[in-house]
Amino acid sequence: MDDSITLKGIKEGLLVTVKPEGRWSDLSGRLVTLIDAQGSFFRGAQVTLSLGPRELRQNELANVRKQLDERGVILKAVLSDSTATLEAARKLELRTALHVTELAEEQSEALELRPPPIDPEEYGSPGVMVKRTLRNGRTIHSEGHVVVLGDVNAGAVIVAGGDIIVWGRLRGIVHAGAGGDESAVVCALHLAPTQLRIAGYITISPDDKQRKPRPEKALVRNGRIEAVAWE
Amino acid sequence: MGARVITITSGKGGVGKTTATANLAVALANLGKKVVCIDADIGLRNLDVVMGLENRIVYDLVDVVEGRCKLRQAMVKDKRVPDLYLLPAAQTRDKTAVSPQDMVALTSQLRGDYDYILIDSPAGIEWGFRNALAPADEVIIITNPEASAVRDADRIIGLVEAEGRKIPTSLVINRAKPDMIRRGDMLSVNDVLDILSTPLLGVIPDDEQIIVSSNRGNPLTLDNQKTPASEAIRDIARRITGAKVPIGELERKKGGLFRRLARLFRRSKA
CATH class of the missing domain: 2.160.20.70 (Pectate Lyase C-like)
Incomplete structure (x- = not known):
């Protein structure tokens, strides 16, 4: 199975991670196809796009935002290691950070939308x-x-x-x-x-x-x- | 029940158990109590010597346990005081000749007729100590203000606690030397109590007269001699009977006064 795009639920909505390998035009097309295939699952979702070191220009980001917009999906934030990409995102008034620590935590968990149950019991040690x-x-x-x-x-x-x-x-x-x-x-x-x-x-x-x-x-x-x- | 069975023990040998037992027994008898002393140090009996009753022994503890005589026949009466008896240990046997159950049975025969049964425990934590502890209603731990004696006393208190019968335990500090304590060369009463955290029954100052009287078989408390040690032992006997006799600083204060006087004299001579 293709794992160039992974989806994960986070507190802020959906985290879409796009692998740095491959051409952006292919990958953005695949993301759109994915959204189309899932249909209602994505509707109204707020998406954070995690792009790694990939460099994207402003018009490329604007394009993907438009395509998501057409499918009822809102692009909220872009996470990137590339300053050029971050700069482009900022110009489009997209957020460029989540709470970073939370992200790290969330990434280690599987796709799980519910918060973990709260256990008031302190077990201590014998x-x-x-x-x-x-x-x-x-x-x-x-x-x-x-x-x-x-x-x-x-x-x-x-x-x-x-x-x-x-x-x-x-x-x-x-x-x-x-x-x-x-x-x-x-x-x-x-x-x-x-x-x-x-x-x-x-x-x-x-x-x-x-x-x-x-x-x-x-x-x-x-x-x-x-x-x-x-x- | 009648009598209170008090076991006198120390763990370490040579701290003055036997001498203290003999003197306490005499002091209690002098207070009008009916007293029996039992020497539980089978094979190394001493209590009869210190009490001066050695030459009157016919039967002993082991003879009673093994049924060769009646309990009354083995008991030696001290004629110098109203109601004091000694049940001597056997000299020719060892501690295994008597069991803890024997000791319990023996003391229960005596309980009805006496006020106090004092058991002189052998040193150590083995068979003889177990025999001495088995019938005890109370335990008096004798120690000296020395690290090794205190260490052993601590061990003994732990063993008494481990018996699980909640036997009340109290402490007698023997051979205290007020001068040395004041100079910081000897553990003080408080140092000892700090370590042992056990109620203090009394402090017996070091006293050469005790050695003299033990050798003669003439316990110090017998005549109304007033030496520091005999006074302290009489106080302990009174405390055992329930009288409120303040403990304490007494010996030290006395010493302090003597020392001050001595210093005065020395100065006037010079």
């Missing part, structure tokens, strides 16, 4: 919640995230596939992103772990006891684990 202090000798292993409401004392171990959040003092050994996820983080109201690992990185707490405890977040940045203020 994790484990521990509502007490984890003492020396206790361990938690989870493929998801781990949240502790309490302290994690020295000698306690948490290994999580995801993030580790401690609403309390963290003094034990923690390993976030244990499956290799370097985007995993470790957060604590007082971050003073015996040892902290994220994915394949490992670090220990700096030895400055004078520092006033503050909520901190440890993450991998520039190939090492850094602690930043957790806010």
Whole structure:
């Protein structure tokens, strides 16, 4: 099948993309034939013509607009990489841009006129919640995230596939992103772990006891684990 | 139910469990309570030595469990105080000679006739500790203001919590040295509480007299001797019976005063 002309529904109407290969007179003729063949489907449609790098003169654009007009189709805008074509379009008072980001989005979708259904549900990701202090000798292993409401004392171990959040003092050994996820983080109201690992990185707490405890977040940045203020 | 069964444990050895148990038992008996001490450290019994009852042992805990004698026959009465008994551990056996169920059965026989049953737990977290914990209504954790002892206490508290029976747990800090704490060379009471987040039952200051009295089998709380440690232990005993005895800064303030006086003297001499 000939794919030199593709049609797609977008918010602004119809996006008609004409491949840059081939002679314009052939292609514009084919577009007209296509519209004729579809008949009522195009009637009243607002068309955005996407032409790629092809250079068209003003009279060529005016011609195609006229032909569309005769078939009840309105040429609204022309998208092109060619400044000459854009210039020609502007002289005909055609728009030369959609919301570009939207276009990029739309292009990745199949021909679909309805907007996607809105799902109000936020699914989040699975994790484990521990509502007490984890003492020396206790361990938690989870493929998801781990949240502790309490302290994690020295000698306690948490290994999580995801993030580790401690609403309390963290003094034990923690390993976030244990499956290799370097985007995993470790957060604590007082971050003073015996040892902290994220994915394949490992670090220990700096030895400055004078520092006033503050909520901190440890993450991998520039190939090492850094602690930043957790806010 | 009657008696409250209180297990005294620490995880780490050598923090003063046995001495504290003996002194607390005597202090409680002196408050007019009926008290039994059970030495759960089978194979390494000590409580009888510290209490000075070693030479009066005929039967022991394992004899009772294995049916060689009646419970009453194995109990040694301390004649120096009104109502204090010791159920000694066996010296020739090991901890596996008794099961946690045995301990529960044994204490339930005693509950009706006494106010307090104190169980001196062995160090460690194995069989002997399990035996000591099984019948407990409450647990007293003894620790020293040292990182290693606190670490083990934390482990023990975690194990008690994991029992799932919600056993109330309280903390006694033993061998505190106010001077060292003030200099920042020893963990302070607050440092320890910070880590363990467990209710504080008392602080026993380091006291040479305790060693002397233990060697003689003459618990400090026996005579109305007033040493810093015996006072602290008596306070703890009162708190166990429900009396509101303020904890705390007491020892430290006293120390502070002494130190200030000492400094004064030194200055006047110079």
